[in-house]
Amino acid sequence: MDIENRISSRLKELGEYVFHGVQEAKKKALASGKDIIDLAGGNPDLPPHPKIIAALKQAADVPELHRHPIYEGLPELKKAAASWMKRRFGVEVDPESEVLILLGSKEGIAHVSWAFINPGDVALVPDPAYPVFRRGTILAGGKPVLMPLLMENRWLPDFQTISKEELPKAKLLFLNYPNNPTGALADREFLQEAVDFAKESELVVCQDMAYSEITFNGKKSESILTQEGAKENCLEFFSFSKTYGMTGWRLGFVVGNAKLIDALRRVEINVNSGAFHVLQKAAVVALALEDSEIDPVRKTYQERRDILVKGLRDLEWEVKNPKGSIFVWAKIPYDVDSNRMANLLIEQTGIITAPGSGLGPSGEGYLRFSLIEDKDRLEEAVHRMKSLKL
Numbered sequence: 001m002d003i004e005n006r007i008s009s010r011l012k013e014l015g016e017y018v019f020h021g022v023q024e025a026k027k028k029a030l031a032s033g034k035d036i037i038d039l040a041g042g043n044p045d046l047p048p049h050p051k052i053i054a055a056l057k058q059a060a061d062v063p064e065l066h067r068h069p070i071y072e073g074l075p076e077l078k079k080a081a082a083s084w085m086k087r088r089f090g091v092e093v094d095p096e097s098e099v100l101i102l103l104g105s106k107e108g109i110a111h112v113s114w115a116f117i118n119p120g121d122v123a124l125v126p127d128p129a130y131p132v133f134r135r136g137t138i139l140a141g142g143k144p145v146l147m148p149l150l151m152e153n154r155w156l157p158d159f160q161t162i163s164k165e166e167l168p169k170a171k172l173l174f175l176n177y178p179n180n181p182t183g184a185l186a187d188r189e190f191l192q193e194a195v196d197f198a199k200e201s202e203l204v205v206c207q208d209m210a211y212s213e214i215t216f217n218g219k220k221s222e223s224i225l226t227q228e229g230a231k232e233n234c235l236e237f238f239s240f241s242k243t244y245g246m247t248g249w250r251l252g253f254v255v256g257n258a259k260l261i262d263a264l265r266r267v268e269i270n271v272n273s274g275a276f277h278v279l280q281k282a283a284v285v286a287l288a289l290e291d292s293e294i295d296p297v298r299k300t301y302q303e304r305r306d307i308l309v310k311g312l313r314d315l316e317w318e319v320k321n322p323k324g325s326i327f328v329w330a331k332i333p334y335d336v337d338s339n340r341m342a343n344l345l346i347e348q349t350g351i352i353t354a355p356g357s358g359l360g361p362s363g364e365g366y367l368r369f370s371l372i373e374d375k376d377r378l379e380e381a382v383h384r385m386k387s388l389k390l
C-alpha cells in the first residue's frame, strides 16, 4: 500500500513540524557532545508552588478521583475558575454554562476550529503566532488568513488591512495577548476595537491568555471579557502551564459566551474524556493562590528578560523590551534568514532558538529566545554569542 497516498490532504497541507530543522540540528549538536542551551520551546522550568504539589499528593490518595472524569470538568474547578475571573478581572462568568475545562489550552484552541469551521471557511490568524491557530484551522479544513503583527503597530493586527474578499468568509478571529512571540500586551482600546470589529464581521473571537499572569514592571494583562459586548462573541483561553509551571499536567480552561462554550463542549465530549480529577483538585488550589505567591514567577522571568535583552542589545540586535510572556523576540542584525541564523547559533554556540519564519512569514528576520534557562545560563548564552562569526 502506498501510505503517502492514504494521508489526508489536510495533514499534507500542514507539512513538516514548524521547528523540524532546528530539532535535527539539535540532535546533531547533542550527538557531538556540545553543551546545549535550549531556548527554543515554551516549556517553563519553574516548578509548581508547593501548595499545588501538596494538593496533588493529597488528591492522589482519594480512590474516587481516579475514576472516569466528568467531561466538562469538575464543578469545583469550574467554580474556582469563575471566582478567579471575578477576583482577577472583575468579570462575571457562570461556572455551569460559561466555563469549560480543557486538556491544556492547546487542545481547546485546536478543537475550536472543529466547532465553527466548515471546509473553505476562513480563520483570521496573527502572523507570527503560536502555530496551533493556523494548524488547527487547516486540520478542520479551513483556510487561515494571516494578519501581520508589525513592530510599528505595537505588534497588534490592523483589521483595516484584512482582505475584503476573505473577510466575508471568516468565522474566527484568533488573538493572543500577552503575545507569543513578541511579548506585546493589548490595551483596553485595542480589545474593544477587536470586539467591535468581530461583531460587525460576525466573527467568534478566540483570545489566547496562556501568559495572562506573566507580565513585567507591574503591568497587568486585561481580559477581553471586560469589554462592552464581549460576552456576545468571545472565548478566552487560559492555561495552567505557564503561570503555575503545571505544563506536563495538560490542563487549561476556556470562558466566554455560553453558546460558544457549548459548541466547543460538543466537540470535546466526542474526542476527549475529561481531565484527570486528581489534577483538577490541585488546580483549584493553584487558582486560589494569592497574586503575591505568583510574584516570584514574574520576578524570575523579568530578571531573565533583563539579562537577555541587555546582552542582545549590547551585541547590536534590535529588541523591544517584552511586556509579558516568556519570550524575547529579536531582530537578526545580519543578512541571513532566520533558519540559517538558528542553525549557525546551534553549530557555533550550542544555543537553540526558534527561527521566526517557523511562526509565520512575518516572523522572517527574527529569532525567538525563550526565558526557560536560569540567569547564569542566559549570561553564558550572551557570552557565547560574542564569538559568533558570519
Ligand SMILES: Cc1ncc(COP(=O)(O)O)c(C=O)c1O
Binding pocket: 042, 103, 104, 105, 106, 107, 130, 176, 180, 208, 210, 238, 239, 240, 241, 247, 250, 251, 252
Ligand atoms: C500562545 C500559547 N498558547 C497556548 C499554549 C499552550 O499551552 P497549554 O500548555 O495550556 O496547552 C502555548 C504554549 O506554548 C502558547 O505559547
